[in-house]
Amino acid sequence: MGDLSTLARGRRQRREPSKIPYYIVLILLALFAIGPLVVLVFNSLKSNAEIGRNPLGPPLSPVFDNFPTAWSQGNFATTLVNSTILTTGTIVGVCIIAGTAAYAMARLDLPGTDAVLLYLFVASALPFQLFIVSLFFLWSTLQLTNTLFGLIVIYWAIFSPFATLLLRSYLVALPRGFEDAARVDGVSELQVLTRVVLPLSWPGFLTIALVSGLGAWNEFFFAITFIQDENLKPVTTSFLAFQSNFSRDWGLTSAASILIMLPVVVLFLGLQRRFINGITAGGLKG
Amino acid sequence: MTAWLFMLPLIVVNVLVILGPSVATIYFSFTDWSGIGSADWVGLQNYTEIVADADFWSALMHNLIWTAIFLTFPVGMGLLGAFLLSQITRFQMVFRVLYFIPYVIASVVNAALWQNILDPTRGIGSVLATVGIPYLDGVSFFGSERLALPAVAFVDNWHWWGFVVLLFLTALQSVDKELYEAAKMDGANRWQQFINVTIPGIRATLVFVVLMTIIGSLLVFDYIYIITQGGPAGASEVVGTLMYKEAFARFEAGYAAAMGLGLSFMSGLVILVFLYLRRREWEI
Numbered sequence: 001m002g003d004l005s006t007l008a009r010g011r012r013q014r015r016e017p018s019k020i021p022y023y024i025v026l027i028l029l030a031l032f033a034i035g036p037l038v039v040l041v042f043n044s045l046k047s048n049a050e051i052g053r054n055p056l057g058p059p060l061s062p063v064f065d066n067f068p069t070a071w072s073q074g075n076f077a078t079t080l081v082n083s084t085i086l087t088t089g090t091i092v093g094v095c096i097i098a099g100t101a102a103y104a105m106a107r108l109d110l111p112g113t114d115a116v117l118l119y120l121f122v123a124s125a126l127p128f129q130l131f132i133v134s135l136f137f138l139w140s141t142l143q144l145t146n147t148l149f150g151l152i153v154i155y156w157a158i159f160s161p162f163a164t165l166l167l168r169s170y171l172v173a174l175p176r177g178f179e180d181a182a183r184v185d186g187v188s189e190l191q192v193l194t195r196v197v198l199p200l201s202w203p204g205f206l207t208i209a210l211v212s213g214l215g216a217w218n219e220f221f222f223a224i225t226f227i228q229d230e231n232l233k234p235v236t237t238s239f240l241a242f243q244s245n246f247s248r249d250w251g252l253t254s255a256a257s258i259l260i261m262l263p264v265v266v267l268f269l270g271l272q273r274r275f276i277n278g279i280t281a282g283g284l285k286g
Numbered sequence: 287m288t289a290w291l292f293m294l295p296l297i298v299v300n301v302l303v304i305l306g307p308s309v310a311t312i313y314f315s316f317t318d319w320s321g322i323g324s325a326d327w328v329g330l331q332n333y334t335e336i337v338a339d340a341d342f343w344s345a346l347m348h349n350l351i352w353t354a355i356f357l358t359f360p361v362g363m364g365l366l367g368a369f370l371l372s373q374i375t376r377f378q379m380v381f382r383v384l385y386f387i388p389y390v391i392a393s394v395v396n397a398a399l400w401q402n403i404l405d406p407t408r409g410i411g412s413v414l415a416t417v418g419i420p421y422l423d424g425v426s427f428f429g430s431e432r433l434a435l436p437a438v439a440f441v442d443n444w445h446w447w448g449f450v451v452l453l454f455l456t457a458l459q460s461v462d463k464e465l466y467e468a469a470k471m472d473g474a475n476r477w478q479q480f481i482n483v484t485i486p487g488i489r490a491t492l493v494f495v496v497l498m499t500i501i502g503s504l505l506v507f508d509y510i511y512i513i514t515q516g517g518p519a520g521a522s523e524v525v526g527t528l529m530y531k532e533a534f535a536r537f538e539a540g541y542a543a544a545m546g547l548g549l550s551f552m553s554g555l556v557i558l559v560f561l562y563l564r565r566r567e568w569e570i
Contacts (some may be wrong), residue, residue, distance in 0.1 A: 104292035129546035134307035157303030
């Protein structure tokens with residue numbers, strides 16, 4: 001009794017309150033965030049019969065059949081390729097579009113940079129609902145609906161304003177000495193960009209590649225609107241059809257879910273700091 | 287000149303996909319148009335029809351409910367999580383990563399995962415029933431007119447709040463530590479420190495998150511379209527999903543254009559209020 005009260009007094013005197021309640025709440029929040037994903041992994045390893053008896057708990061007799069079945073029934077051999085093409089095409093295009101634009105604003109003294117910056121802010125905030133109807137009409141006219149290329153061009157447009165802003169702020173902070181030295185040697189502006197600026201600014205490019213790549217891989221709204229052909233669908237919209245075909249076969253849908261999220265989660269855990277900094281820098285879509 | 291040449295790819299893609307179609311939407315909003323073929327000028331007819339459309343008002347009401355939900359739960363959880371994280375050093379990065387994981391997962395996966403957990407007969411309700419808590423057994427969260435909207439909002443919030451934590455955490459870490467020391471000297475408890483030091487210190491981020499939340503709630507589409515398609519019987523319909531149906535299911539593209547323009551106008555108004563407050567020297 002006496003020990004406890006001196007202990008309490010000692011605490012008050014040090015004015016250093018215990019952090020244990022903080023950790024308890026933080027752990028509860030972490031369970032809220034991760035618990036459902038643990039259930040997803042559990043259920044991907046259960047037969048449909050076991051899910052009936054044991055809906056959310058750990059698998060008592062784990063089976064791995066769900067994965068090959070989901071792979072073939074979900075047409076993943078095709079859709080994963082489609083998603084990879086969309087993501088790669090988006091990353092390459094956004095890096096080129098944002099790279100050249102950011103370079104023009106940060107280094108080539110683009111006249112009217114302030115107006116362009118304002119436009120980019122506005123363009124990255126314009127709601128999809130404002131242009132989706134006319135865009136669909138335009139894409140039909142140009143025969144770009146039901147093509148991966150048509151969807152990639154849309155992703156270029158919606159992801160490049162933010163990528164340009166991010167890359168510009170990165171380039172502005174880079175010292176100019178090396179570029180000036182290269183210009184003295186008489187190389188062209190394009191070569192200055194590819195030979196000098198790119199090797200120095202790769203972390204900025206990696207960030208915009210991650211953010212726009214994640215955006216393209218997970219994107220739903222434009223994918224469901226512009227791609228109806230089953231053989232061209234990315235994993236996201238194809239999964240929606242798969243889910244309604246195997247309604248409430250949670251073992252199978254869980255396995256398919258894991259196939260979709262695994263590449264993203266692995267990449268995220270590997271490059272967490274860059275992902276988090278890039279996305280919280282203002283990539284506020286979605 | 288070279289500079290504009292370097293800008294060309296960005297400008298071409300932007301005008302083609304965003305600016306051009308946005309301007310065209312203004313024109314189409316004054317027409318009767320199916321989405322293909324010719325559009326007939328009808329003046330303000332689409333707008334007068336929207337004003338008289340009970341479905342539209344019901345959907346807008348759901349947007350407002352959605353806004354109220356998102357201004358409380360994610361903002362509250364975000365503040366709580368960020369405040370606690372700012373007070374610790376050990377494992378801070380682990381918690382940040384764990385909270386952020388749902389945000390990087392595709393909406394279709396998050397939706398399916400919660401459809402599984404909230405399944406009426408093979409989900410949390412039946413598990414709770416086996417341990418003597420029968421109240422949720424058989425409840426169809428997404429199939430009930432009363433529960434569908436808050437249930438979908440819950441799923442979207444689960445994916446979103448971890449992102450809000452990180453925004454607030456960045457802001458909190460830039461609050462001057464000496465202000466907390468001064469508050470402690472004045473005898474402020476943790477709650478008083480939070481109200482008098484933390485909140486003013488992160489006001490700019492707080493206003494930004496509120497703004498993002500309101501605009502995001504006006505434009506919400508993905509989770510509702512994926513989980514309930516606005517149902518049952520319009521119980522979770524929002525303007526975004528209603529407009530989408532008008533355009534791509536009922537082929538009333540002119541009407542949908544007017545609705546999309548109205549929605550954009552409302553989110554523009556929110557931004558104007560934000561700019562006005564900033565001009566009034568709110569330091570946000």
